[in-house]
Amino acid sequence: xxxxxxxxxxxxxxxxxxxxxxTGSSSNIGAGYDIHWYQQLPGTAPKLLIFGNKNRPAxxxxxxxxxxxxxxxxxxITGLQAEDEAYYYCQSYDISLSAHVVFGGGTKLTVL
Amino acid sequence: xxxxxxxGGVVVQPGGSLRLSCAAxxxxxxxxxxxxxxxxxxxxxxxxxxxxxxxxxxxxxxxVKGRFTISRDNNKNSLFLDMNSLRxxxxxxxxxxxxxxxxxxxxxxxxxxxxxxxxxx
Numbered sequence: 001x002x003x004x005x006x007x008x009x010x011x012x013x014x015x016x017x018x019x020x021x022x023t024g025s026s027s028n029i030g031a032g033y034d035i036h037w038y039q040q041l042p043g044t045a046p047k048l049l050i051f052g053n054k055n056r057p058a059x060x061x062x063x064x065x066x067x068x069x070x071x072x073x074x075x076x077i078t079g080l081q082a083e084d085e086a087y088y089y090c091q092s093y094d095i096s097l098s099a100h101v102v103f104g105g106g107t108k109l110t111v112l
Numbered sequence: 113x114x115x116x117x118x119x120g121g122v123v124v125q126p127g128g129s130l131r132l133s134c135a136a137x138x139x140x141x142x143x144x145x146x147x148x149x150x151x152x153x154x155x156x157x158x159x160x161x162x163x164x165x166x167x168x169x170x171x172x173x174x175x176v177k178g179r180f181t182i183s184r185d186n187n188k189n190s191l192f193l194d195m196n197s198l199r200x201x202x203x204x205x206x207x208x209x210x211x212x213x214x215x216x217x218x219x220x221x222x223x224x225x226x227x228x229x230x231x232x233x
Binding site: 052 | 156157209221
């Protein structure tokens with residue numbers, strides 16, 4: 001069971017908007033620690049998508065956006081495209097764990 | 113351009129040992145902490161270990177503490193993971209990932225392609 005909870009799957013039609021939630025607690029997101037998002041296309045390594053809650057690395061389309069509020073964070077994808085079909089993972093820091101680095105359980109995005 | 117290339121993944125018997133390596137290029141290696149992250153087939157990402165820029169601080173997931181050792185050679189731009197007392201549940205793709213802070217615990221802006229470790233008799 002991941003410390004950060006994500007829905008196992010979401011889906012949307014091309015052109016639509018989808019959101020993926022990442023729910024934590026007072027020892028991670030709620031403590032003010034940043035959330036980062038990664039995209040993992042089939043058969044490939046993860047790729048940084050959003051860092052510091054809402055910032056996009058160079059080359060990531062503006063269709064991807066992140067937000068954080070309270071003990072949760074969200075990744076939004078607008079203008080959904082077929083190539084967005086992938087797994088998405090959130091990551092943060094947790095003060096209650098000796099290891100501190102935590103990932104969400106991942107969400108499979110299906111483009112219908 | 114940042115390039116991370118893992119190697120060393122093989123099939124090993126339970127209780128066995130293995131060393132993974134990650135060759136880094138395209139950035140100043142000793143400016144950044146480095147991580148190992150693993151992913152069992154069909155499962156989520158799991159952070160394994162972190163080493164700070166000079167190797168003076170290391171951190172481990174509880175699942176591997178006492179069995180795995182992370183190290184680095186800044187002269188050779190290389191990261192290592194020594195894995196002992198391997199268990200079937202250690203079977204996974206192992207990725208090295210570059211941190212964006214020298215002390216670690218930031219986001220991972222570059223990942224290798226992964227190397228597969230299979231623990232099976």
